[in-house]
Amino acid sequence: MTALIEEKNEEIKNQPKEQSKDRDIARGRVIVITSGKGGVGKTTTNANIGTALARAGKKVVMIDTDLGLRNLDLLLGLENRIVYTIVDVVEERCKLKQALVKDKKNPNLCLLAAAQTRDKTAVTEDQLKDICSQLQKDFDFILVDCPAGIEQGFQNAVAGASEAIVVTTPEMSAVRDADRIIGLLEAKEEIKSYKLLVNRVRPSMIATNDMMSVEDVSEILSTPIIGIIPEDSGIITSTNKGEPIVNDEKSLAGQAYANVARRILGEDVPFLNLESDTSMVGKVKKFFTGLFGKEK
Amino acid sequence: MKDIFTDLYNKVFGFFRQAEKKEEESAKDVACNRLKFVLMQDRTNLTPELMDRMRRELIELLSKYVEMDKEALELGFEQEGTQMALMLSIPVVRAKDESEIEAILAKEDEEKAKREAESAEESSEIEDSSSSESKTEEIVTEENEASTDDEDTMSGDITEEVSKLEKSEDLLVGAVVSSPISSQNKSNESVSGKKEEKKPVDAISK
Numbered sequence: 001m002t003a004l005i006e007e008k009n010e011e012i013k014n015q016p017k018e019q020s021k022d023r024d025i026a027r028g029r030v031i032v033i034t035s036g037k038g039g040v041g042k043t044t045t046n047a048n049i050g051t052a053l054a055r056a057g058k059k060v061v062m063i064d065t066d067l068g069l070r071n072l073d074l075l076l077g078l079e080n081r082i083v084y085t086i087v088d089v090v091e092e093r094c095k096l097k098q099a100l101v102k103d104k105k106n107p108n109l110c111l112l113a114a115a116q117t118r119d120k121t122a123v124t125e126d127q128l129k130d131i132c133s134q135l136q137k138d139f140d141f142i143l144v145d146c147p148a149g150i151e152q153g154f155q156n157a158v159a160g161a162s163e164a165i166v167v168t169t170p171e172m173s174a175v176r177d178a179d180r181i182i183g184l185l186e187a188k189e190e191i192k193s194y195k196l197l198v199n200r201v202r203p204s205m206i207a208t209n210d211m212m213s214v215e216d217v218s219e220i221l222s223t224p225i226i227g228i229i230p231e232d233s234g235i236i237t238s239t240n241k242g243e244p245i246v247n248d249e250k251s252l253a254g255q256a257y258a259n260v261a262r263r264i265l266g267e268d269v270p271f272l273n274l275e276s277d278t279s280m281v282g283k284v285k286k287f288f289t290g291l292f293g294k295e296k
Numbered sequence: 297m298k299d300i301f302t303d304l305y306n307k308v309f310g311f312f313r314q315a316e317k318k319e320e321e322s323a324k325d326v327a328c329n330r331l332k333f334v335l336m337q338d339r340t341n342l343t344p345e346l347m348d349r350m351r352r353e354l355i356e357l358l359s360k361y362v363e364m365d366k367e368a369l370e371l372g373f374e375q376e377g378t379q380m381a382l383m384l385s386i387p388v389v390r391a392k393d394e395s396e397i398e399a400i401l402a403k404e405d406e407e408k409a410k411r412e413a414e415s416a417e418e419s420s421e422i423e424d425s426s427s428s429e430s431k432t433e434e435i436v437t438e439e440n441e442a443s444t445d446d447e448d449t450m451s452g453d454i455t456e457e458v459s460k461l462e463k464s465e466d467l468l469v470g471a472v473v474s475s476p477i478s479s480q481n482k483s484n485e486s487v488s489g490k491k492e493e494k495k496p497v498d499a500i501s502k
Contacts, residue, residue, distance in 0.1 A: 172331050172334075180338065209324045210322065220335065
């Protein structure tokens with residue numbers, strides 16, 4: 001009797017595994033980039049990871065689901081090329097392929113822009129799921145840029161995804177909101193894995209114990225980290241130019257984003273040593289703490 | 297004159313104490329501790345309504361023993377080191393006489409005995425059906441709900457009130473001691489459990 005039950009259990013276990021394997025081979029990965037709190041760098045992260053993956057030779061499409069508040073087009077410098085938006089696709093004014101805007105530099109990279117004149121109710125969860133599954137046939141990666149908040153916009157963005165990157169900063173409000181988002185992601189069966197990207201890290205402040213460290217944030221949220229991005233004024237200038245910072249190989253933030261993309265592709269890349277280039281004051285402090293023992 | 301000096305002394309001393317404290321705890325530690333606590337609170341399943349109910353039931357129980365300022369009673373979570381504590385602050389208006397308390401308790405016991413005799417058959421049935429622990433828990437919560445129904449409908453009758461107090465007594469023990477902590481543990485367990493399940497899948501790193 002027990003043997004019979006065991007056999008049955010094995011059958012049940014085996015079936016879905018095989019199915020999911022086939023799906024992984026045939027279709028692209030759908031990753032939602034979310035945060036809960038606004039202004040922590042979701043869209044910047046999306047633009048940079050997307051660009052880095054495309055530079056690595058992958059076919060990438062980014063979907064901006066922030067209806068009414070679109071910005072991903074600006075960060076990529078594509079704002080003048082948008083003809084159709086995701087709402088036009090949903091309302092069948094155009095085909096999905098017509099609405100995909102190709103990147104200026106990289107033909108592997110596409111954008112499906114959000115509508116600026118509509119609100120979050122213009123697209124439903126099922127419609128987004130459908131769009132994602134259509135895109136999975138032609139692209140290796142579908143990056144979904146999620147709006148801030150935990151309402152319908154979030155639910156829509158998460159609907160088609162099976163992986164998530166939760167963007168946060170080492171600030172209390174951002175970490176708290178990230179915790180909420182992680183709770184919601186856990187409740188979603190479709191989300192198979194999620195990781196933390198800690199943005200706007202200031203190594204000099206962490207060194208003086210004035211800011212939570214990346215390890216603190218990871219421990220508090222008990223979530224593994226996929227990326228640590230230092231605070232970088234270059235982000236502002238690159239946004240102004242409409243060119244993601246990963247294209248600038250000298251930039252530390254750009255390198256950090258490139259490393260995130262490599263980790264997504266399965267490479268084991270160590271985290272950048274951000275403390276190496278702290279200010280002169282930091283170096284002097286380090287020297288003295290080295291002389292007189294541990295600083296309090 | 298003396299008052300002025302003591303006041304001044306306290307102020308000056310207090311200032312230095314504050315300064316000391318600030319040096320002891322870095323901004324990072326403060327942030328971490330505050331965050332851990334607020335997340336604990338966020339993750340517990342105690343809604344404001346439930347907290348309010350807990351408050352009401354506590355007042356009911358405690359007013360048997362002391363006369364207190366019900367409006368000024370404070371109930372909330374606070375952090376004690378790494379542990380979360382349920383803090384209850386009760387301004388006592390007047391301590392009740394021994395005889396007063398005994399009278400209330402005697403009345404209660406009487407009522408209890410009466411009730412037990414009445415519901416002996418009922419409860420025996422319930423006990424039969426509730427062989428497992430989880431079932432008894434369910435019944436406790438059901439009773440819990442029933443008791444508040446009583447509260448709403450028959451608040452005038454004194455004997456009813458006493459019986460209700462007696463009923464809510466054991467419920468309260470459950471509510472104060474175990475329920476916030478256990479529910480929190482449960483949610484934490486489920487969170488960490490799920491996470492551990494998911495980590496090996498780890499499609500992002502693959």
